[in-house]
Amino acid sequence: MILVSKKFVTRKTPALAIGHYCIGCDDLHFVPLKAKGDENFNYKFNLATFKKTFHFTWGDDASNQCRYMIISGTIRYFSCCMHNYAGVAMTLPDIPQHILESFDIKPKKGTSK
Ligand SMILES: [Zn+2]
Secondary structure, three states, X not given: OEXXXXXXXXXXXXXXXXXXXXXXXXXXXXXXXXXXOOOOEOOOOOOOOEOOOEEEEOOOOOOOEEEEEEEOOEEEEOOOOOOOOOOOEEEOOOOOHHHHHHOOOEEOOXXXX
């Protein structure tokens, strides 16, 4: 995983994806990213907008879900989220240090080719 801004990481496996920190789940959430010009993302890391709604579920219980939109750098949780941030809108948080360490995320190197 590579840190591409304070708020976003990318990964290449199993397919190219961009991820950000979800404070409700205290975890990273990823969405697929087309290599060239993905229409879902505006490529503005500080004023990020994704056209599609994010929706993640766990296990067999349909209420175990995290659903939100990211618009102009704010994350807007739907009220159906299973966590404490349901219905909350806030500035998309920076990826916190404990996540960077637990995933061993490296900053993008300016010297790489
Ligand atoms: Zn979440």
